Structure formats: structure tokens, C-alpha cells
Amino acid sequence: MRFIEPHGHMVSRTTDDYQAMVTAGCVAVCEPAFWAGFDRSSVDGFRDYFRQITEYEPARAAKFLLPHFAWLCINPKEAEDLALAADVLAMIPEFLAKPNVLGIGEIGLNRNTRNELKVFEQHVELAVKYNQLILVHTPHLEDKLKGTRLIVDLLRSHPGVKPERVIIDHVEEHTVNLVLDRGFWAGITLYPDSKSSPPRAVDMLETSGHDRIWLNSACDWGVSDPLAVPKTAFEMRRRGHSASYVDQVLYQNPVRFLSQCPKFRLGD
């Protein structure tokens, strides 16, 4: 079995995790910019972080033969500070030419505030201006449905956004069709306590289709499992889905989406 981890915050993980992922069949990992668990105090904190995920982390992953890619943004949890967000947005273009950068993400909403929406829109403008792929974070728990609607409405109202170049992540049963029916890609995140479990993820694949969906662990510094994707493959096989079905969802789908960025290349 081969799989791609399209959403892993590897700076928060250990080398044991890299080893376990590669052993389980991981052939590439993608790291969206995210919240550190605390608010950064200045734009320089983001500069250091962007250097970490575009320079240092790819080298760390390479020690385990794992190609590492990155997405850049100021995440929605820090988007209430509009001045800081403006500084970070102005800096992002410096890093877009880095060889492992795939696009802008994970942008989106956290608590569905007016400031978050403003910064989300600014990121979308940046992505369109620089012809970048977009990776969208949708809010947690009770905020997800409203936030996903706000996100989808904003994206659809922008004439420069191509839905096939946008993946909207962390969908659940109440948002997956909202995303897919409007032409976007959808990401299902597998978490032990929130978002989706492996059985629920496979339920969504069975009822909503698997053409434009990828699975990810979104493993980070919180309760999460970097092997959640291959464990979901086991759930698929146990239900009788074919090996080719598993391969399409875990490998071919992310390759199809990510290959829209010419920098996404896998070795032999």
C-alpha cells in the first residue's frame, strides 16, 4: 500500500513518526502553515516558521526518504490581529518560489469573525494573484457548518477562483456535499476525538463518492495519529473495497490535486 499524507504538521512530530509513516507506505507529506498553540508576537516569528517548513523540515523528512511539501499563510486563529496579518501577507511572496511550496494554506475561518473573513479574503486574493493552489481550513465543532458556508460563498463569488484548484478540508457529514456539489475538492480529517473517525470517513466515501476527496491525519501537537490514513485503508479493505479503490483515495486523488502545482513531483 502507498499513501500520501496531504496534511501533517510535522514540525510537531518526532522522527519515530516519520519512520512509522514511511514504514506504513507514506510516499510524500504536505505541511500547511498552522497555529503554534500560542500567538506569535511578530512577523519575524512567521518568517522563522516559514523557513522551518521550507528549509529545515524538508531536510529532516529527507533523512527518512520522504518528500516534504509546504503551504504558507497566517492561520485563522491568529487572524484577529489585522496589522500582523497584513505584515505576514506581505512577506509570503518571498517564500512562494521555494521548491517545496505548493500554495496558500491552511487559510479559512476559526470562530467565523469578521476579521477572520477579511484575512481569508486577502489570502484568496494573494493566491489568485500568484496563481497558487488553495488549502482551506474549516472551523471546529459547532462553528463548522456556518464557517463552511461563509467560505464557500466567498470563494464562489470571486471570479478568479477555480474550484478544482481549491481543497476545503476537515469536512464532515454535514458539510461534505456542500463542498463537493460546488466543484471543490474535499478533505476528510481523521482525529481520535473530533472531526472524523475512519469508519465515518469511509461512510462519507460510500455515500458522497470518492472522486474529489482526500484523507489526512492533520497530525500536530494535539491528540492526533500520523497513521490515521493507513488505518482507514484497513477499514476500507475490511468492508470489501478493492485495493485499487484504496489506492485511488489514498494516493491517486492527492496526486491528481497536488500535481496542479508543477513543483509537486514524486521520485521513483
Place this chain on the structure above:
Amino acid sequence: MTQPRSPRTSARLPAAAAQRAVVDHSFVPVRAKLIEVAAFLDRVERYGAAGDFRCAALRQAVKILVDGKPARARRILEQLSDPTVKPDLITSGKAALGAWQKSQSPKRAK
């Protein structure tokens, strides 16, 4: 309602889907989760916390389990969701709570 741009075509069960197997694989773990829900509701009553809005939301949500209609997971998630449509003017904190409470919701944008 906007028409879908790209219809979904691959929604299907595996060819070899077995009715019995899907129960065999999941029944005991799901049974355990159901008992966890029951024990949680007992526990919050014992501690005098059953009036918490999240506990009330949970009691409402479990009714969906036995209403005999499909899409139970989707409907429970919808019932626990913020039903408003306008962005909030200010944030109420970084973390969501799992259920929506009208009285603590910040003022909405016009």
C-alpha cells in the same frame, strides 16, 4: 439552489459488501460508545451539571438516533451547529465548545 458543477458519480458500496460483516466489525465498539453516552448523562446528573447547555444539546441530539430517519450523523451535526449566517463582530475565544448557545453568541455583523 445552485446546480452542482461536477456531479458525484462514484458513491457506492463495495461489490462484496456483506450485511452481517458490517455489524460484526463495528457492533461492540459502537455499543461501548453508546454506553459511554448513557454513563456521561448519568454522571452529569449526579454532579448537578445536567443543566449545562452542552448536556442539554446532547440530550436533544440523541433523540435523532431513534427517530427512524436516515442521515443521523449529518442531522446530529446540524443540530449541534451555530444556525446563524452572519460573521461575528468579535471573537468569543479560540476554542469551539461543541454545541451552540444563543445567549453567549457575540453580536453578528449587519
